Amino acid sequence: MYTASDIWNAQSRAQIILSALAQETRLEVFRLLSQAGHDGMGAGSIAKALGVPHNTLSTHLSILQRAGLIRSERQGRNIIYFGLQDCLTDLMAFLQDECPQAMPAGEDEMAVKEA
Incomplete structure (x- = not known):
């Protein structure tokens, strides 16, 4: 069972x-x-793949890194970025724990068609 502090921390992490x-x-x-x-x-x-200026990309990379979604590693003169899947696993676990009554995929479409 989660404490109120655990839930607040998980909720805050999910929001980030x-x-x-x-x-x-x-x-x-x-x-x-x-x-x-x-x-x-x-x-x-x-930057090349997305057609984004380097300075703009730098800001986005910083935000993603602070959120725990990516990490960087210096390789010689280059900095290489990697996606981190653990945070998505944590997010999904939080959503499943905190939103257990959410409709499974597909049921919402049937409900809309019936209305």
């Missing part, structure tokens, strides 16, 4: 993650890094 991913460019960055897997991607490659 969801807020970070609510912005389109950050969601795309996270998607790219998740697809890159263990190879990761350099900032230049991410």
Whole structure:
């Protein structure tokens, strides 16, 4: 059983993650890094793939890193970024624990059709 403090911390963490991913460019960055897997991607490659200026990308990477969604690693003169899946696992666990009565996928579509 969770204490009130545990729930508040998990809720706060969920809000940080969801807020970070609510912005389109950050969601795309996270998607790219998740697809890159263990190879990761350099900032230049991410910027080129998304057509985003480097200074703008730097801000987005910083927000994603603070949210725990990505990590960076220096490899020689380059900084390589990696997507972290653990935070999504934690987010899903929180949502399942705190929103147990949410409709399973598909039921909401049937309810709308019946209305």
